[in-house]
Amino acid sequence: MPFKINNEALYPLYNMPHTQLAIEYCVKVVELWPLQTAQEMENDAKYMEDLQVGFSCMMARALLRLPDEVDISVAEAVYEGMDEIPGCDPAVVQALKKANQAYDVMRDYSETNNADLFFKAADILGIFIDAHVEKSIRSVMKSVTHLIRGSSGFEFDGEASKNVSFCYATTVDPLQLTGRYLASVAVCDGLMNLMCDGIDDLGEQVIRVLPVLLYANELCEQMAIPPTCMGDAALLQLVEMRDSIRHMDGIVPVEVNSFCERTFLITANMMIPQAGLEWSYHADCLRWDPKKAEREAKEEDERKSKEALAEKFKLTKDDSSDSSEASDVAETEDTEDGTSERDSK
Template sequence: MTYELNVDDVERIAALPAVREAATAGARLVALWPLTAAMHMDNDAKYAENLQVRVTRAFARILTGEDVTVPDAEFVYEGADAIPGRPQLIVDALLAANDAYDAMADFSETGDASLVDDAVEALGVEWSDEVSVRVHEVLESLEAAMDAGEFDSGVYAVGSQEGDGLEKASDSEAGESADAAPTDDDFQPSVALVDAVAHRFAAGLTVFDALIGAVVGDVTVGEEESVTEGGVGVGSGADDAVKAVLPLMLVINELNEQLAVPRIALNDEQIRELLETRAKVIVGDGDEVPVGVRTSVDAVAGFVSPLAAGEWAKHREDVLWDPAAAKKKAKEEDEKRNKEALAAKFAHIKAEP
């Protein structure tokens, strides 16, 4: 059965306040591209390295149930295949997570769904043939839509404004900072760009939800029992389901890349909570379902969007970070605090007439 993106879902999700807020943060980030300053390009490369460390650490924590630390993940990312004093189980899980991460690296360029199978194998997760077929159907349908240019026009289109990736907007559309450069703190993107990012982000979230549904409906991990969608996050086998969706955390970032949407990262607790939140909608747990959430897509969008907004704001901050300016600002703030402290100390002394 061929998957078809539900345009009504995309429109509804794109209009959600949390999605719009995330889209604004995303638009402020993508407006920086193409990066031209060497410092910004170096900063972005460091962000990408840090992102891989964070993602692989989250994966290893889920795969092992151990307290995998940031230094653990950094050591393995830098090439270590053993860490003195640390369990080899942790190192092996980090190595597997990095192999999966690297296996998916070309997906955004090729759209080759077999790369997902490579990531699944690297992580030691076992998908049934039915699960693999369903995932491939979703991805191949989306790739066909991309090849047909469906995301290059209409609500998904991003305009251009003198090369900065923005569409020319009036003051009312862009806000008070209409003349600010994308690197300025008070820069606000045009409504046109925010709309485009919101719809692309919504499309990605809709596909993400479909992929989760494809996987958690019939999953086995190792020798553990099959997991049904109704039991995800709330019953036995929940850990298996969490492990089984790890490849999808890589897929969504590759899809985002194709859709010109920035990457995201969820830690291990957030991945578990995402599945639990979604499961409450699936099983119809009315007392636990967040207000306003009607479908699993709404649940996924409501949970992921605030995290994406924070991630994209931090990504922008990281790209624009200037060590010299930061040092100067810190020095100025120290001097200001010292002056205020000195003034307070001698405040009781009256000036001579």
């Protein structure tokens, strides 16, 4: 199953508004690299923990096919190491544990380029992969590894190169970041085509693309791009749309080329906005200053208190004015001969 990207399919996306907006958020994260302060590093560590919790929650929902029964608070508890949670279905806990195990296994890929990790993660998630599909997936990953190493400018002979992992240099150039991200999406779309080939059940397809999404973030790390995440509802929609396209006439069979322009465009147009949202959130997390946040919260409380006091004073003043006006009216209600009722008595 060959894999060859048609770059002509990527170019139209460069100038799309949602792509440009997403890359703007991407730049806001990358421009902070390398992180300079202890607070930024602490914020990033917290962000990465939250990312894994969210990712594991999404994967567990896919594994169980129960999107409404895996709560993020339960995912946090399992991430922290809890094996039993009162009132929670043990199946949910087990699914979350498998999701975290797969996440942890795949996290080493960017450092090793070891394709075995992909298949180990898939096995943890209960995914069976045919030998011919496995061979094609390994071929795609090997090609990507050679491409990244070839662009590094370093050369190693023989077996030495197998133990060295290279990453692209960090850049804040929007054009370069766009090209890198779209290339990563193209690779992942091709892997999704391989993983879902011959699978008709949509729920099963959702499960089978989970290792691809884990690989996607490892590839992003090698390309000096911040990680991304996709919610379970968006993932299901993506799989449904890709599946409908794969059944259309004129689609090149996976055996000919696992890269498909039509599925790529769907995948890219679904993943780009999701990536932009994640990058925007990531940038906010990195820039978060607890002292500034506390100061702003205090200022906001003071502002609200002053507004409430001003409103109360206004109401009190209005009430006093109304009472005074009522009194004046009462005193000027005279009898027909010009004297007040009180005076006439």
